[in-house]
Amino acid sequence: MARFVSEIDPDMIPDLEALTHELENGRRISQPRLRFRLQVDTVGLDAVTHRLVENGESLVFEFDERGAPEQHILGAAYAAGALAPSSRRPVMAIIRRAISWSGPVGPELIASLSGFRGSVTGSRSAVGDPVKWALERLGFPRESIAPSSRDVQRNYRERLREVHPDHGAEVTGAAQQIAELSEARRILIGR
Structure with missing residues (x-):
């Protein structure tokens, strides 16, 4: 989310935050204002994968850059919306924090989203x-x-x-x- 949100129209951010609240509450969203919709049938569609991987003791992101930023953002929001209700609320809270993140997408983001304070960065053992x-x-x-x-x-x-x-x-x-x-x-x- 934090990686791609800076590439969308800033006027869409409030709509994106509202979408996360709607999905958090389990509501069905037919067509978000962000122009893209949830595609349930995946025949013939390319999947993109974003990963958080170990690099020694630290964690780093690997992003698949294919597709429009809006597609990546909505994919993350809808995937979180499909979680069990007990997991959905904390994940959506983290997504909203990622939406408002203005720093680099790296160890500082991992530390912030993990709840660490100050300049402590996200090591694998600290986050785990x-x-x-x-x-x-x-x-x-x-x-x-x-x-x-x-x-x-x-x-x-x-x-x-x-x-x-x-x-x-x-x-x-x-x-x-x-x-x-x-x-x-x-x-x-x-x-």
């Missing part, structure tokens, strides 16, 4: 299981039972001293590491 990632980032065993807030704070401070330039660590990459530690602490203690 944020709690395990946070435990590991703060030096707890990945399979440990939820540590107390006090233990989280203690490990956060210890790791912060290890990566902070004021305590002798490298300046390069320090801001990213500090942001990741802060995000890991937030995940584990909810602050």
Whole structure:
């Protein structure tokens, strides 16, 4: 959604957002204003596939660029609308966040849509299981039972001293590491 929304007429954005609400509520839409309609019979039609793939520890998008931007956008909206009602609502909320995204379509988008704050980017382990990632980032065993807030704070401070330039660590990459530690602490203690 975020990849193609910048290529459609900006006047269509409110209609697109309204469409996501209609689909979220399970309503049937016969012909959206975006000029394209849902094609149920697929005989003779080319399918396009967009994927989120691993590239080492990070996640990257692979986009199939064939077709008009409106087709890609409506395809995503209708696919989300076909989900079970329990899954549809959170997916549509993420789609609406993607519609309003103005940054690059990459790790920052993945992190934002995954609920991460600050400059933490979407690593495969962080997006896949944020709690395990946070435990590991703060030096707890990945399979440990939820540590107390006090233990989280203690490990956060210890790791912060290890990566902070004021305590002798490298300046390069320090801001990213500090942001990741802060995000890991937030995940584990909810602050």
